[in-house]
Amino acid sequence: xxxxxxxxxxxxxxxxxxxxxxxxxxxxxxxxxxxxxxxxxxxxxxxxxxxxxxxxxxxxxxxxxxxxxxxxxxxxxxxxxxxxxxxxxxxxxxxxxxxxxxxxxxxxxxxxxxxxxxxxxxxxxxxxxxxxxxxxxxxxxxxxxxxxxxxxxxxxxxxxxxxxxxxxxxxxxxxxxxxxxxxxxxxxxxxxxxxxxxxxxxxxxxxxxxxxxxxxxxxxxxxxxxxxxxxxxxxxxxxxxxxxxxxxxxxxxxxxxxxxxxxxxxxxxxxxxxxxxxxxxxxxxxxxxxxxxxxxxxxxxxxxxxxxxxxxxxxxxxxxxxxxxxxxxxxxxxxxxxxxxxxxxxxxxxxxxxxxxxxxxxxxxxxxxxxxxxxxxxxxxxxxxxxxxxxxxxxxxxxxxxxxxxxxxxxxxxxxxxxxxxxxxxxxxxxxxxxxxxxxxxxxxxxxxxxxxxxxxxxxxxxxxxxxxxxxxxxxxxxxxxxxxxxxxxxxxxxxxxxxxxxxxxxxxxxxxxxxxxxxxxxxxxxxxxxxxxxxx
Numbered sequence: 436x437x438x439x440x441x442x443x444x445x446x447x448x449x450x451x452x453x454x455x456x457x458x459x460x461x462x463x464x465x466x467x468x469x470x471x472x473x474x475x476x477x478x479x480x481x482x483x484x485x486x487x488x489x490x491x492x493x494x495x496x497x498x499x500x501x502x503x504x505x506x507x508x509x510x511x512x513x514x515x516x517x518x519x520x521x522x523x524x525x526x527x528x529x530x531x532x533x534x535x536x537x538x539x540x541x542x543x544x545x546x547x548x549x550x551x552x553x554x555x556x557x558x559x560x561x562x563x564x565x566x567x568x569x570x571x572x573x574x575x576x577x578x579x580x581x582x583x584x585x586x587x588x589x590x591x592x593x594x595x596x597x598x599x600x601x602x603x604x605x606x607x608x609x610x611x612x613x614x615x616x617x618x619x620x621x622x623x624x625x626x627x628x629x630x631x632x633x634x635x636x637x638x639x640x641x642x643x644x645x646x647x648x649x650x651x652x653x654x655x656x657x658x659x660x661x662x663x664x665x666x667x668x669x670x671x672x673x674x675x676x677x678x679x680x681x682x683x684x685x686x687x688x689x690x691x692x693x694x695x696x697x698x699x700x701x702x703x704x705x706x707x708x709x710x711x712x713x714x715x716x717x718x719x720x721x722x723x724x725x726x727x728x729x730x731x732x733x734x735x736x737x738x739x740x741x742x743x744x745x746x747x748x749x750x751x752x753x754x755x756x757x758x759x760x761x762x763x764x765x766x767x768x769x770x771x772x773x774x775x776x777x778x779x780x781x782x783x784x785x786x787x788x789x790x791x792x793x794x795x796x797x798x799x800x801x802x803x804x805x806x807x808x809x810x811x812x813x814x815x816x817x818x819x820x821x822x823x824x825x826x827x828x829x830x831x832x833x834x835x836x837x838x839x840x841x842x843x844x845x846x847x848x849x850x851x852x853x854x855x856x857x858x859x860x861x862x863x864x865x866x867x868x869x870x871x872x873x874x875x876x877x878x879x880x881x882x883x884x885x886x887x888x889x890x891x892x893x894x895x896x897x898x899x900x901x902x903x904x905x906x907x908x909x910x911x912x913x914x915x916x917x918x919x920x921x922x923x924x925x926x927x928x929x930x931x932x933x934x935x936x937x938x939x940x941x942x943x944x945x946x947x948x949x950x951x952x953x954x955x956x957x958x959x960x961x962x963x964x965x966x967x968x969x970x971x972x
Contacts, residue, residue, distance in 0.1 A: 449476070450485035458489065461489075466580065468482035469580055472581075486577050491573045498556040498565055500553060502557070503556075538551065552569075627815060634816065643924055644924070648661075648931055657935075657942060659950065660935050660938030660942060661931075662938070663941045668880075672907055673907045675957035675960070677729055678729050678730070682695075688873040688874060694761050694899040698759075700756055701754060701756055715759075723739050726738045726757055728965070728968055730961055731965070734971045735965050736969060737842070749969065755967070767885065768790040768901075771867055772788075772881045772912075772930070773785070773871050773882065776937055776940055782872070784859060785929070787858055788914075789853040793813060795807065795837070796832075796835065797832025797835065797836035797837075798834055802830060803831075803838065804817070820841075823840070823972065854915045866895035870900075879934055879937050881904045881911070882900055886898035
């Protein structure tokens with residue numbers, strides 16, 4: 436093995452000179468590094484690194500100057516006579532949408548970087564995105580200069596054949612512009628998204644939960660115990676449970692507090708259309724109403740139907756069993772996670788989640804898509820909203836026009852979750868316990884409830900249960916952005932500990948857990964049929 440290379444004092448001095456020289460003349464400093472490396476007086480790695488760091492540091496310095504000094508200058512009395520808040524806001528809006536591409540092109544247009552980088556700082560272009568774009572462009576530029584010097588024959592550089600390199604030279608900024616304009620924004624959103632654990636994908640968030648369940652399976656001596664946590668639910672409510680069976684049980688025992696629902700079975704489209712019309716007439720259900728799959732999770736396939744055409748399209752697309760439910764307008768919604776041990780007279784509330792339905796408000800100038808990406812939170816899941824409203828994507832919303840971004844009260848569909856413990860009262864707790872104890876074979880799960888006023892809710896009155904989910908449901912207050920990741924995992928551990936303990940108690944009473952292979956089969960079946968579900972409202 437050859438000994439590690441050590442740089443001489445002369446090389447280090449030259450590298451420092453190149454670094455600081457790039458502040459005055461970037462291209463000259465880069466060419467000097469190439470020349471010295473070619474002559475053997477400077478290690479190419481050190482020359483490349485010093486040129487890159489000098490250029491990048493200079494770029495960030497210009498941004499900092501614009502951020503600190505430019506903003507003060509714009510707000511000064513002297514410049515204030517030539518600018519207005521409206522013009523500054525318009526410039527910021529332009530820079531937020533086209534600044535990435537402009538920054539890339541400036542690297543290849545002499546004389547444009549100084550004013551553009553100062554403007555980036557002045558107009559509050561995101562500092563992290565600026566650092567990523569300029570760092571990438573600086574690295575690519577230095578590599579191009581080094582590669583051209585090394586790979587292109589000297590005779591070409593001095594001959595008329597140099598024009599043959601023009602297409603490649605033009606292709607580089609074009610490609611980087613595409614990266615900055617499209618992928619650049621996605622990278623910035625990705626960074627912001629992954630800094631907030633509530634938006635983590637399942638493969639990243641749930642492995643610790645799987646480890647919890649494995650440990651609890653050992654502790655309670657049964658990995659399938661959750662399947663008997665609710666003996667009256669298919670698989671205990673883990674997967675494959677019938678929504679209509681649960682809702683009809685609630686309609687029998689708590690009709691006053693349940694949004695009534697009816698099954699539309701699998702059949703020909705004409706037959707299903709006739710059955711839907713008959714159910715609407717028989718039960719005096721008007722538009723809008725809800726259609727959703729009888730077997731579903733996380734709001735998949737939830738549709739608020741406003742017209743007969745929408746109903747026909749839904750029934751034609753979802754050929755599996757569908758639930759028709761009277762629409763509970765709310766407009767408020769909570770999730771209440773309840774549990775009771777077998778043999779106990781009273782149950783408890785583990786968590787309450789307040790659900791907020793985000794909206795965007797038009798300003799008469801920006802499109803729906805622009806409004807989404809300009810919203811700090813909505814931008815993180817803009818693709819979900821755009822899939823839901825494809826017809827609005829490029830439409831400029833009128834000033835004051837409001838669009839409710841989600842109807843289903845599910846976090847993965849874009850609903851905002853907050854800890855709702857302040858909404859709980861003794862009267863509501865007693866009401867939920869009364870309803871739960873009247874359901875045979877139900878011990879743990881989450882109620883999704885629509886209501887119109889906090890006062891009525893806290894009196895245990897005038898609310899409607901729209902769903903009851905079993906053992907796989909979550910205490911969704913964990914998704915409050917104010918919670919830490921560790922506090923969320925502590926809540927989930929407590930929740931799953933209850934599921935396993937209740938499952939163990941039911942097994943001791945004679946209920947037989949379902950085989951893991953059967954649960955896996957039901958999960959695969961659900962995955963197969965859910966492919967046909969439309970984007971949820």
